[in-house]
Amino acid sequence: MRHSFSIYFYLKRRKLQKDSKSTIMLRIIVDNKAADVSLKTSILQEHWDKQNRRVSAI
Template sequence: MLRIIVNNKAADVSLKTSILHEHWDKQNRRVSDMNPEAHDINTYLNKVSSTLQHHYRQAQMEGKHLTASMLKQRFMATGSNPPSLLEIFDKQVKDADRLAHAGQIS
């Protein structure tokens, strides 16, 4: 399970992955090396974390008030696939163009 907390409000998401309790490293919040699938699951967890951080930063840049539920919805809409570098670049170009036309940047 994934718990997203923003301003002390939580939203939970099932990552549809399970392991034995004794294979979970609580301190590092990752699967311990005792589990043969540790590398794959930890890589997946890193992707999930990266995606959530991307959505959080994107909402901040857009000046949107972010809640745990909104972050969960954004995550669920994209799954765990972060946008490609080209998608990020295209969005930056469009945002800069919009700001230039509004006279907010030159």
């Protein structure tokens, strides 16, 4: 039996913190069921590389 598995990093942009930072989130998808986890780390949105889904050089 085959299983599908993927992980994605993204920014939680809808809720900015007081210092204008966004929380980095992790989405784990197994067999089309998703779970989101906060990494409890925040960065400014301009330091996020959308295409590669990672923090760009600071």
